[in-house]
Amino acid sequence: MHTDTERCVRAVQSKDARFDGWFFTAVTTTKIYCRPSCPVVPPKPANMRFYPSAAAAQQAGFRACKRCRPDASPGSPQWNERADAVARAMRLIGDGVVDRDGVPGLAARLGYSPRQVERQLLAELGAGPLALARAQRAQTARLLIETSALPMAEIAFAAGFASIRTFNDTVREVFALSPSELRQRARPAARPDEGDTGGTGGSGGGTGDAPPLTTLALRLPFRKPLCPDNLFGHLAATAVPGVEEWRDGAYRRTLTLPYGHGIVALTPRPEHIDCRLSLTDLRDLAGAIARCRRMLDLDADPEAVDALLADDPVLAPLITKAPGRRVPRTVDADEFAVRAVIGQQVSTAAARTHAGRLAAAYGERIEDPEGGLTHLFPSAAALAELDPETLAMPRTRRATLTGLVAALADGDLQLGPGSDREEARARLAALPGFGPWTVECIAMRALGDPDAFTATDLGVRRAAQGLGLPGTPAALLGRAAAWRPWRAYAVQYLWATDDHPINHLPTD
Known part of the structure; x- marks a missing residue:
């Protein structure tokens, strides 16, 4: 977008926050770069230069504005x-x-x-x-x-x-x-409206030989609107005991990170997400923030998504009622893939129970001074050691789970943030027991594909029929072609027609 000078100038002159993170405005007379919504008086267009990243502006010799703090803007969608x-x-x-x-x-x-x-x-x-x-x-x-201090x-x-x-x-x-x-x-x-950081840092927790936790209070920005209901409702309703919980108005979970582990508490606010992050190694800070942002889909452009989906007269009333729905994703793609297999053809409660037992048996135990979290979700390497006969699930699903774990542990299947989505889909589909539902669930929530579509999902099909849309997967896929490339968001609006706990912000 930064090459469209006329459009960029209009965004800066109108202080349009929707474009924060899409491009950065540098001012040649002051040698400062800003976000488009910077509250200062816009410079003359002749003095503006536009860059696609903060790094590019910095390389060109511009420094960050102290007023709008462009480095703290939401990431480009x-x-x-x-x-x-x-x-x-x-x-x-x-x-x-x-x-x-x-x-x-x-x-x-x-x-x-x-x-x-x-x-x-x-x-x-x-x-x-x-x-x-x-x-x-x-x-x-x-x-x-x-x-921090x-x-x-x-x-x-x-x-x-x-x-x-x-x-x-x-x-x-x-x-x-x-x-x-x-x-x-x-x-x-340090006032609540001055940026993406707030609070103070400190140390807490840790007993015995456990590394101490250093805690930071941050604010995670997003583009409005944001509907927290299905986002936090889904995460809370499917929370794995010991690994995740809803406590005091916050979604809390453990994090397995490159240098150590962490615990995060995320609370929805009208202007930002409160993020209380406790880490055993502060080198994990940037990566932990990135994972939390991905999980909450905070870099999405909700106006672009909703504008396209609202062109469909069936979806338009749902979007008008609760705009800005995000796709609840994950902090660990391997973890979600395992949980997707565990959740095949069972209730949400049963899936939580099975995953909780797995975490308690094979996950690393941690201390949580502020809540009830007890374990990290086990890695693929740890799960590769499990005895399938100990799993309380049908034999075919045991084979599906062990096949997935072996592919992840051996590196034959890559599901991280840099994965090739189509290659990952093909490798998943080649594993025994992986049908369209499981593959698309993993594509939507683990791989972050905004166009993933679970046409065979029972909840999606029920919602579609209730709205007068085709009820068979093949026909629904044809109807959903008009929703591309945002079909994963259409799924959220369809699911929201059901009175299921995943669609409601939990109450303490």
Whole structure:
């Protein structure tokens, strides 16, 4: 979009928050870059330059606006919508792959050479993978500087910087303030409407040899509207005992992360999502935030989705009633795939019970000082050791589960944020016991495909028939062609016609 100068100028002049994250506006006279909705008086169009990423603006010599904090805007929706190599790379960079494995590691996951990845990202985003990762490190550093009392040296390494000097230089270059000045400036001005961070950091929990948890209070931005009912209702209604819970108005769950583990509590608010994140290793901060944002589908563009779906006269009243429905996704694609198999042809309650037993038997035990979480969901490697005969489920489903776990543990099946969605679909479909329902559920919630469509789902078919839509999967697929590329969102609106707990915000 950043190449459409006229459209970008209109968005900036109208301070249109819908375009935050789509592009960044740099002002040549001040050498500052902003989000489109920046509250300051818009500059003259002749002085505006537009960039597709914060990293590109930074590389061009612009620093972040202290007023609108463009680095804290919602992410571009296209990185979750698209399935090409650039979008996959952006999802992997957000998950911290470059910081952990370097550009060669990123390229290997994408199936390209480092030079090819560099060229593709530069062509589309104006910045290579190192610059994009650097911009993310700067954002992580700002979060830690403003929301914790950690020493700057600890923040530097937690944010992924190789040295204190690089940390200091980057913070000064991006924010035009030293780390100490950034902290001093944030403390007296911490009001709920001033950005995506809030609260203070601290340590808590941990007994015995368990690593201590460092807790940060953050705010996760999103594009309006957002309907929290089905989003949090689904997560709470399907919560695995010991791994997830609804407590005090928040969805809480454990997180398995590259450097350690964490616990997150997410509470819906009208303007943002409150995020209380406790980590055993702060190097996991950026990746944990990215996973939470993916799970809640916070980078979606609800106006674009709803506008297309509302063209259908059958869906239009549902959208008018509760606009902005998101697709409840997951923080761990492997975990969701296992749970999808466990949930085949059983009730929500039964699926929760089976998954809870699996977590208690094979998941790592953790301490939760603030609630009732007890385990991390077991990894594919841990589940590869299970005895199928101990599973209280039909023999055919045991075979399906063990086949999935073996494919995940061996690396034959890749379901992470950088996965090729169509390749993953094909590999899933080739496994024994995987029909269209299971494949599409995993595509929708684990792979994040916005066009995944569970035409064989009983709830979808009932809703369709109740609305006068075709009731058979084949006919419904034909009717749903007009909803592309947003069929996963159409599923949420169809499910919402039923009075099921997944469609209601839980009450404490």
